[in-house]
Amino acid sequence: MFAFIYDTLSSLGYTHPLHPTLTHMTIGLTMGAFFFALGGKMSRSSPMLMCARYCLTLALIALIPTALLGYMDWRHFFGGAWLFPFKAKLGLAGLLLILLIVAGLFAEKAQRRNTAPLFAYLLCLLCVVGLGYFGGELVYGDKFAAGVSPPPAVETEKPAATPQLASKGAEIFSRNCTMCHSVETPEEGIGPGLQGLFNRETLPVSGRPVSGEAIRRLIRDPYKNMPPFPNLTREQVDALVAYLETV
Ligand code: HEC
Numbered sequence: 001m002f003a004f005i006y007d008t009l010s011s012l013g014y015t016h017p018l019h020p021t022l023t024h025m026t027i028g029l030t031m032g033a034f035f036f037a038l039g040g041k042m043s044r045s046s047p048m049l050m051c052a053r054y055c056l057t058l059a060l061i062a063l064i065p066t067a068l069l070g071y072m073d074w075r076h077f078f079g080g081a082w083l084f085p086f087k088a089k090l091g092l093a094g095l096l097l098i099l100l101i102v103a104g105l106f107a108e109k110a111q112r113r114n115t116a117p118l119f120a121y122l123l124c125l126l127c128v129v130g131l132g133y134f135g136g137e138l139v140y141g142d143k144f145a146a147g148v149s150p151p152p153a154v155e156t157e158k159p160a161a162t163p164q165l166a167s168k169g170a171e172i173f174s175r176n177c178t179m180c181h182s183v184e185t186p187e188e189g190i191g192p193g194l195q196g197l198f199n200r201e202t203l204p205v206s207g208r209p210v211s212g213e214a215i216r217r218l219i220r221d222p223y224k225n226m227p228p229f230p231n232l233t234r235e236q237v238d239a240l241v242a243y244l245e246t247v
Contacts, residue, residue, distance in 0.1 A: 002072045017073040022066040023135065027128045029059035030100075034125040037107075037116035049116050053107045059124070060100045067093050077179055078138075079227025083190055085134040092134070096127040138179075138190065162242055169243025172236050176229060183247040191226060198245045212241040 009015070033055035040048030070093070074086055103120035110117050173183070180190040187193045192204035200210055206223040208214050216237050219229045232240070 002076055005072070006076050017069075017077055019066065019070040019073045020135075022062065022069055023131075025062040026059050026066045026096075027132060029055045029062060030096075030124050030128045033059060033103075034118075034121040037118055037121045041116045041118060046111070049107070049111055052116060052121065053104065053111065056100060056104050056107060056121075056124070060097075060104065063093070063097060063100065067097075079229075081180075081225055081227045083225055085137045085190070088134045089131055092127050092130045096124060096131065099124045099127055165239050165242040166246050167243075168236075169239035169241070172232070172240050173243055176232070177240075180226070183244075194244060195247055197247065212238075212245075215241050215244060 009018075033052045036048050036052035036055060039045065040052055070089065074080060078086070099120065103117060103124055106117035106120050177194075182189055182193045183195050185193040186195045186204075197203075198210055202208060203210055203214060203218075203223075206218075218226070219232060219237055219240070222228055
């Protein structure tokens with residue numbers, strides 16, 4: 001849907017997700033709001049309380065484009081797959097929006113008495129910590145929890161059928177699949193780890209027999225939460241299968 005934006009950026013050499021470029025503004029400003037409010041309350045300093053309110057307003061302004069870019073990245077890089085970390089992030093972002101507004105309204109009233117509604121600021125802070133946590137879960141998640149290191153380059157008995165096709169497949173995999181699957185572990189990340197996939201008898205989630213045909217079908221018509229990849233051509237899918245046979 002937003003492909004033209006990402007295509008234009010990648011033609012300029014920018015291939016990353018866009019959300020992380022803004023998200024720290026919202027996080028930083030919400031932290032700033034809490035700590036200025038805390039300082040203001042402790043030292044009874046009204047300029048500090050004022051500063052807390054300004055930070056809050058800026059956090060609210062930053063939240064809107066940050067959430068929009070998050071939505072775009074989710075569609076583009078994760079195919080809009082409805083996975084738990086996204087549900088959590090969406091819920092928290094909605095909550096943060098409400099809390100920032102409520103805290104702002106409280107702050108306006110409290111300012112006249114020269115106090116800060118610290119609890120409201122604290123809830124906003126907890127919300128951004130939660131958002132950051134689930135963002136990290138998406139990027140690093142279980143991939144790193146298992147202390148994964150690249151497997152040693154041992155010779156396997158698998159036929160090195162067509163190394164060229166497999167290396168093309170590796171490239172396609174890294175562009176389309178690595179955000180959810182690791183080939184360095186069989187451990188579950190966002191999706192199941194795919195190391196040694198073709199040594200197994202059955203696919204890890206659906207339990208269907210492992211075969212090139214099963215993978216081809218999966219990519220067109222995934223089992224549950226995985227997005228489909230209608231843009232991959234038949235040759236690209238063949239390359240992917242050839243690659244998966246080597247991992
Ligand atoms: C947005 C995350 C995401 C992306 C991207 C993704 N997958 Fe998946 N994949 C999943 C999830 C989640 C599952 C678990 C099954 C389900 O919920 O559909 C899964 C399951 C699988 C399985 C096991 C299926 C089964 O029947 O047990 C294979 C094999 C697989 N994916 C391969 C791929 C390949 C190859 C790509 C790249 C073309 C890819 N996946 C891209 C999330 C993803």
